[in-house]
Amino acid sequence: MCRYWDISLVICFSLMFVGVENMPDQMPPPKNLMYTWRTPFTLYVKWEKPEDLDPTCTVNYTVTIFEGQFQHIIQTSNNFYSMNLSNKDGLNFSVTTNPGNCGNKQSSPPISFAIPPPPVMLVRNLNCIYYSKDKMMCTWDPDDDDAQDLDFYWLHGEESVKCSSYIHENMKIRGCNITSEDFKSKTDDMFYMAIGTYKNSTVINTFRMPGPYQSVRLNKPKFTIKRNGRNLLLQTTRSGFEHLDESCFSYNYTYVKCNETTSARVNTNIHSVEYDPICKYKARVKMEFEENCGAGVIEESDEVEYGEDRDPNLPVLLVFIFIAVFIFACLIGCFVLLRRHKDDLLPKIPDPSQFFKENISNIKTSYTAPSLYEPKEEPVESLSLEPQTQLLKDHMPRTLEYNV
Template sequence: MTSTRELYAFLTFTAMMMVYHCKADFPPPPTGLTFKWLDPLAVNVSWQNPSGLQDGAVIYKIQLKGFEQTVKCLSKKYLINSSLIGSDHWTYQVWTVVGNCLSTNESKKVDITINSPKTQVKLKDTKCIIYTEGMNCSWKSTNKPFNLSYRTCEHLKPLRVCDRPYSSAERSGCYLKDNDVCILVETEAGWSTFKPRFVIHPPKLIIKEENDYLTLKWKHQSIGKCKWNFRVCYTRCNKSEICIQSEGPSKIPYDKDCLYEFRSRTETKSYCSNVTSDFSDVVKYGSNKPPDQTLMVVAIVVPIILSVCIILSCYCFRKHSSILCPIIPDPSAIFKEIMINGNKDHKTTGNLYTPVPEPIESCKVTAVAQNSDLEQIS
């Protein structure tokens, strides 16, 4: 019974809300949208009251198209963006809301497109290298000469001109002392506005061999009290690259027969400003030693020797097969022949061998008188 009452109450409330929204009129959108550039980095977007409404009757929402997560709720009828950079046009959307910023009773959105006052020139690899005494902001560009102006991004202050510009074959830039800056670079082809990424010099990698491991340590530039993460990527014996990340010294297995190639970088942790370094130059450790050829030699030479020996053995066996393997008569055939021919007289054919008679000499015995012999002896 209770569940039936709750269901009835829910359906009644839903029906009432639907009727309320059907009867309610959505507020009209703002009118008279316009913009004005305050300097090359800042623009003021403004609008008028919606038709038939007075000041204070509604509030306004505004967002930069493509950045829907940055919706701003305002009671005033203008918005100043002090760091409109990095493009040649932007589109803002403005609409009115009845009630508070969370209300869904709102008007349709009205667009206004803002074009850059001058032609935008794309600069490559813009960055600011931070030092203890300042920073070096530079970029890659073929558009020379140039003029550089800057100011802080969050506050609408007058632009300041760079007093320490430089230009080289690869990069152009300026030495600055402020940290959070938006930069304007003017050339003959046009201008470019950007907020550079902040970097520090790559850390110095220290490698120490300990038994079967390599201990990796870093020396780097400190900025405030920020903690750092270190990232090192290495290859061994020209194999695929391996990357590891740590907050302090690291150990990796060491193969003494391999050449190791290291490159490293550092970056601040999430609770500090986003500052990173580029990867360092490659640091080499160890050398690629030639592999042991003993097993290879054994694997090649031994089969060859065995093959030659087998071939020679086969040749000798075939040549002297009559000696090594004489033909042995079948014992059953011998036994059978004995049984068949054993009781028969063997007939001889041909002449038998007759020995040649030997000559016999006659023996003549002569009697000798005993006295004559004795006389001769005496």
């Protein structure tokens, strides 16, 4: 703060002492430059038109304001100007007369004044973030000589709104939660004020901060990976600010496929990548604001994994393993069936050696010759034949016997 104030003072006093006497071809400077604070935020400055001007000469004015590290340059034809400013680093104000149709006249030397910064800063390191469509949060570090009656305000239009929800830490006020439906449509800077008592005097600190969309803070988005046919869909769902158009964000996807890292920046919340079933995927996403929509910090998503790393020769190996297991199972089945039906499929053949051993043993103990064939006696019947004629009877023997 001191550095900016010192530089501003040098510039201001340089402008005040340069060109005290007007050169013949210069316009006279304005007269009676004065200022007043109409509100804690609004500085009102006025001056008078230079004297001894030709009635036909028209003029306008250049107003230059040094607000800490900011410089504002305004052209106006009026002899007054008002503007919302921060007094945190002090102010330097100068006005210059510019010729209209005044011949070859040049701009006048400036007339200036300086406003010193407050004697003490009631809050230090003020930081405000926009984290929802209607919510902001401002936090700060309290000064060592923190005012016990500290109040915090923010400027809403032309009205100063007092904080209604303070954040406390160690018995000290460390922040304020602010709610307004107007945040989602506000594009210009925000103004804040801290007011309190210091050494029996009222101290006012005013601050200029970037508008809501220049100080966005989004929590990490939800990130998922889903299979869709031959592709994987990397999908992001932002946490908050659903009212903003999708074109306000870009998505930086980083994914690891089989230990190979790839990045892709796209403008949609869904990104498709080719799926390889033998690879394990690890992916995350980082959202960013597009320049025309705002700026801020968005946390990176958690890393999500999908699939497993596999050997590229695994399918062939699995086929060989399956065939080997199948053949082994068939052999086991055949062996079981063979044992179950071996008597039917393979009749038992006597062991020749055992047969010979038994016969030799029987011969040694007792030998019985096989019995000879004894024919059976056949029955015999006697037959007698007598001739039917006398002639035959005479020539035939008396008796013929046949054995049958």
